[in-house]
Amino acid sequence: MLAVTSLSINAPFWFNVRPQGPNFFALNMGLCLPFALGLSVAFPKRKVIAIDSDGSLMNDSSSLITVADVNPANLVAFVMDNGSYAFMSSTFTTRKTDLAKMAQGAGIANASTVKTLEEFSAAAKQAMESAGPTLIVAKVERDAGRVSADRSRTSGRPMREWFMDAVRRHPDYQGGR
Amino acid sequence: MDKQSVQVIIETLKEEGIDLAVTLPEEPTFSLTEAMREDPFFQAVTVAGEGNGLAFCAGAALGGRRVVFVTGIAGLLVGTWALSQMGMVYGAPILILASYRGDFGDHSGIPGSQLLMFKQVAEPLLGALRVPYRIVNQKATLKRMIQEGSFACQDYSHPIVLLLSGEVLW
Numbered sequence: 514m515l516a517v518t519s520l521s522i523n524a525p526f527w528f529n530v531r532p533q534g535p536n537f538f539a540l541n542m543g544l545c546l547p548f549a550l551g552l553s554v555a556f557p558k559r560k561v562i563a564i565d566s567d568g569s570l571m572n573d574s575s576s577l578i579t580v581a582d583v584n585p586a587n588l589v590a591f592v593m594d595n596g597s598y599a600f601m602s603s604t605f606t607t608r609k610t611d612l613a614k615m616a617q618g619a620g621i622a623n624a625s626t627v628k629t630l631e632e633f634s635a636a637a638k639q640a641m642e643s644a645g646p647t648l649i650v651a652k653v654e655r656d657a658g659r660v661s662a663d664r665s666r667t668s669g670r671p672m673r674e675w676f677m678d679a680v681r682r683h684p685d686y687q688g689g690r
Numbered sequence: 691m692d693k694q695s696v697q698v699i700i701e702t703l704k705e706e707g708i709d710l711a712v713t714l715p716e717e718p719t720f721s722l723t724e725a726m727r728e729d730p731f732f733q734a735v736t737v738a739g740e741g742n743g744l745a746f747c748a749g750a751a752l753g754g755r756r757v758v759f760v761t762g763i764a765g766l767l768v769g770t771w772a773l774s775q776m777g778m779v780y781g782a783p784i785l786i787l788a789s790y791r792g793d794f795g796d797h798s799g800i801p802g803s804q805l806l807m808f809k810q811v812a813e814p815l816l817g818a819l820r821v822p823y824r825i826v827n828q829k830a831t832l833k834r835m836i837q838e839g840s841f842a843c844q845d846y847s848h849p850i851v852l853l854l855s856g857e858v859l860w
Binding site: 515517537540541542543544546547548549550551552553554555556573575576578579582583669670673676677680686687688 | 710736739741742746755772780781
């Protein structure tokens, strides 16, 4: 499994879950989901998970259309929707915007919203065991996932080199042909 | 773009092992992207926006795929945010073929104020983004420029832009 995260809360959160392996952390606004989509095309036999956020996805929601059109069976996108930009202000999902419905409208049939840990676990298990693409909007508390992480492992060029080292060791890596 | 340019580009991309072609269709390069779509060698992907297209290319390229992004100056303008991130920050090796709208010889009929804007903005924009580029306007140099651009983007580990113009494009 390969993983890609958006920045802010999601990067240190995922680092605390899985610090080793092919993780690309802290992609800036709007870039997490499409980057993960590209990775899913490079590793078609492996699950690629995107850990995106509501603010990031809304910054380039047309990526939902691209995901639907490419239709990768191995892509699972989690949108950690805390209803705010990091810990600041509130996003549109606290008012009228429904990201799961947007994803469905874009053509991602397996799109849903979960609001409890039990719902999340069941949806995640199903997504990891079945063909996608799947998008799960997880409603989370604003500050629930705030943890610290080693920035040299979770941002910028040093992170990129950790990622490349892990990817090049992956048995499915096609680079260097 | 005429058949000769299309054929040279496709043959050279194949020789370079570039088999993932990403585009948001635009008029001057439409014949190229359609030819790629019809050629089983390529995995052709149409994106809904240039920003997510460039991020998609970066994920694929850092994952080991050889990728070409076909766009135009307008597309590069739209994708500036993604290009800055995937270039300067993450060094993704993406070969970009861009129609040089607004360059001398663009008789496409779109308003001159638009053409002038493209002409004034394109090269300073790429310079500001620190994206190496070449203008390719002669068919005799097209193959070599693609080969060298492909080598450079892998060697630099950075996006490279070939601005297609002149007899290559029009």
